Amino acid sequence: MSQDKLILNLVGLKDPHIHFEADAKTQTGLYYGHPALFINAKLLKKISRCPNCGFADCLVKDGHKTVKLKLSPQRFHLLILRLAKQRFLCKHCGSIITSQTDTVKPNCQISKNVWQSVVMDFHDNMAATLIAKQNGVSAGTVNRAYPQAAQMISNRFVRLPKHLSFDEFTSSHQNRRMRFIFQDADHHNRVVILYGRRKAFLRSYFMQYSQKERARVKTISVDLNAGYVHLIPELFPKAKIIIDRFHIIQMTQRSLNEVRLSVAKKQLHFPRKYRMIKKYWCLFDKPFDKREAKRLYYRVPLRIVTDTVALSPKFTSVYLVYQDILTAVQRHDQDLLAKTICDYRKLNCSMDTAIRSLKQNLKAVTNSLKYAYSNGPLEGVNRNIKAIGRTAYGYRNFDHYRTRIQMELFA
Template sequence: MTYSHIIRKTLNIKDKNIHFDPEHYILPDETLNKITYKVLEATLTYTPKACEKCGTVNQNHLVIKNGRKSSLLKLGTVMFQPVRLRLWKQRFLCKACNQTFMAKTSLVQPHCFISNPIKSHIALELQTIQSMKAIGDRVAVSPHTVMRILKTVGETLEPTRHALPEHLSFDEFKSVKEAAGAMSFIFSNSQTHDVIDIIENRQQSRLIAYFQRYPYTLRKQVRTVTIDMYSPYIAVIEQCFPNAKLIIDRFHIVQHLNRALNRLRIEVMNTHRYSRPTDYHKLKKQWKLILKNSWKVDFETFYTHRLYDGLVSQKIMINYLLSFDEQFKWVYSLINDLKYSLSVGKSTQFNHHLERSKDRQLKRYIRTTMQTLEKYSGSISNSCTYTLSNGHLEGINNKIKTMKRSGYGYRNFRNLRARILISFKLTEKQDQFIRPVTFEEERELARQNQNAA
């Protein structure tokens, strides 16, 4: 084993054509932009098989060595100190065409001084939640270099137009100020939880134009689409996915009910603010107990509580809070019946409780909540049938918020989109549902477009 091989092994250099002189491969340290680099020296040379200019095969010394040229490359860090490599590249002269060319190496791209291992490491670092300046400082490059690599890698992660999963999930998140309404659209595979693509604008017309770029045969195969209660998505699904069933995410249904119940609790609480301050504080402090599912309330365990005298249980405290207002008690029972029907997947029972809400006169916002649920009753029935949800998209959106916060926000949507696609490794997961479009399907699509025109 030679000294040059040991040095290459230490620096993780794969190219065997790079040779180190064991006696003179370390040069004095250099300082650039207040960063001290350890400088190494090596030579890149080999015998070419043919001329790169004219393609003549190298026989009888037709291609000869003709001097060399140095370039200073960045190799990353060794023992927390940045390292640069002064690489002397061999120049060759072809006697057939009388032209010269330089030796090539897999360590670095032509006309570039940042090594490929650094670029690969930056791409891996971009998957984690940290600022691009922190990544650049770690590998001794500028933030602009990290941004260029971000754009380059992001271009390779563009989704294919030849595949769509059978189950989709739609959601939105706050992206950049330049986007319309600062809200962007994201959709994923409901089963595998893989992010498919991110669209800058969530407006209905833009989404319809985007999804119509997919072949009709693929859009026709989509079986379900899970959304929240954002109504413009309904028209998008009806126009772009003719065979898809609409599913309302159960979390948003429960959230819709809890908001109405919590608003009523606040209204009842404020009526007793000055007349019964003790009860006012009970309603104010125990809001979580009111929003807790009634079938999960503990009625067996008794303990002391600072707001009550003697031993109490959760059930006793809830009954006391509900006794302040008759309508509050009735709405609490109605909403918990709706949540329980949804949790056990009984759509008929859910619709029955919605009809029961018409038996009494309710607050305007409570009535609006019930009317909204009645409007989406068909989609809620699908929610009881399927177990699909948008929970994974909510987690993805939370990670996107953390990603934006780590970089103090993004001004360019394309950079944010590329960062998100890199973070969730889109290309590694697409193969699970990629299916090529056949020639017959393309011909059928062209025929349908012609008839539509």
Template sequence: MPTIPLLPAPVNLYRDASRSSQRMRQKEKRITRKTLDTLVHLPEFTITHFSIEQRRGESILHLYGKHNYDYALCPQCKSVSESIHQEKPRCVRDLDISKHRTFLHFISRRFSCEHCKHTFVERLQSIGFGHRQTERFQEVVYQRSLSSTHKSVAKEMWLDPSTVKTIFLRLAKDKLDEENQRDVKKLAMDEIALKKRHKQFALVISDLERHCVIAVLPSRDKESLELWLSNLSASKRNAIEIVSIDMWRPYFYAVKAKLPHARVIADRFHVVKQLNENITKLRRTTQRKSDKKVNEILKGSRWLLVKNRQNLSPKEEIHLQKVLGICPEIREAYLLKEEFRNIFEKIKNVEQAKRFLAVWILKAQKTGSRYLAKFVRTLQNWWEEILRYFEEGITNAFSEGINRAIRSIINRAYGYRNFDNFRLQVLAQHGYAHSHHANSR
């Protein structure tokens, strides 16, 4: 007996569509009641319903919240008030949900205190007074502004760039006020060029223990630093024990004037850097006076002569040998530079450092080089501060890395017209709050 194929049962398309639509509405209702409050998680509100608006091909989610409390605390007399003086609708932006731009609608209430007759707008934990966004939304804007321009954040989050800037600056100032409560024991001071052509410098002050920036000053002169130190409380000034500087005299005089108890240390990397700069001057002078053959060998040797020898590639080592073989004066200065660097890397005792540095000075003086003689004078002028490195072992290496990061901030923003905005950007990105967040991850 042949098998009869089973045919699909007849269907009523309109009836099935109606049932499907009803099931979807029921599902939406269940989602609203069971999960929307958990998903939104705003402690002051219960989400009663929502709607989805289609605008220019984009879905916008509107949430409607009801207050969980019928009272508020009077800010003047601190008593509880239940008397509502005025109500008006309010709408604020919240974090996106499922890629939907999300807005929260609720009734803003003004209360009248029964005790002192003061009228006041209730303060909400999730929404700041007069703000058009929730606190958590503004925090996301702030965090994204740390690594992107205000313009790109504005485009990504459907905001005006001026709104992003306002949010960032306000939160940066709030976080900076919290950071300023901390005592610092070890300071590092280093400059950064804001506009090299115009020789415009800023002073970056860092906490060497917490590895973060604590201040950015608009100038590297003595007066600016003295003013900043004077504005610190007496307890904060007394807490500072060590200051590492880059052998810039205005820093030294300002620290001695305002922090007479602090121990000043000449940063070892800046000491070696000054020696390298004198070797570079010697190379340039030699090139100007040399014939074509010597010039060809010296070409491209700038970094060879200042780079640590153990970091040279085999090709660079061959080139270096040619340079040292053809220029006795450069060879003499280079070998002394390597010897000087080894003293700082291998000697850990102050008395030993004194002896080795004294011998090194005699060797440098015997060469008769005016460039080495200039560096010897620098050593003698900063003798005590240089020797303190061997006691404390503290350097500005961290602040040098910070300077490179700050340079990227300047480049990303194509410069800053307003120094205070630049200062806040640096402190937000490299201050205590940011470093503490990075270390806790």
């Protein structure tokens, strides 16, 4: 192997027109205040025709133009290639032409290898400043690499999956807008992120698919967002709506805790009862038939629950409703869930609102126990999206944010 090929392989270059001196040596110095290694080379690339006038055999050599090209960093030093490019003078039109190399883009001093390394670092949850430091570039250069990364991903399903999951998340933009996200509920290997979640926007997006394609969708998992529930029958006529099981439990659990706190406020003059309600709040969220028998100070958990619930008839009724819903979800008992919701009587508390919402979407609620699909995987994606936003301290450009999400999680 010749010396030129050996050095080219070491620095990660492939242009055969770059030649190094016989006694080529690296020099150390500073490059914009950073320690760097400098390598001298020449670009001996012939140009047979003037690109301006088009005439051939009219070019004569006219010296060299030395440029500094930034290569991939080596350990703790930047690697700078001092490349002397051959210049030519056209005798016909008088223009000066400089030979070019494929190592860098036109009018750029950063090699393509560095750009590729920056894009590959988008797969890891790192801030732009850390990526810039590792590749020896500025944070602005990292931001300019996002369009190149966006070409490597696709933010659209060619064919709609048969089972979908809908959700939204808060972007890191200054106005904190909500963005729409949906996923293949079967394979969980891709998501599509849209700019907005309003009905008109979603309708215009999904109408891009044919009616036959939209009719292929069989189930759609959503939370208790009324906008999605009303829009799905219009766009997906054959799709079954599935209310996520987690949101069913979460909504009734919040209502239970609100009633529990209202009971606690009435026990301020009874410190022992007040502490019992406030301190052991987690016992009321658990299934009643799975109480642990170990002692907590002077009371077992079962007695704590029974004594606390007995303080208020309203709290007793709300607690029993919550336990019935929790049992129905755990056992996938559709009849028990439907009976609990339909037989509920108003108690003038927050549980009335929760049950009314479930009753209005009773078919979709019972579908959550009939089918195994849920929004759990998509909620996990939302959690990772928040982590990406926190690492970067927010994104001003939503396109960059979406590209980073796709690169880190699914590329």
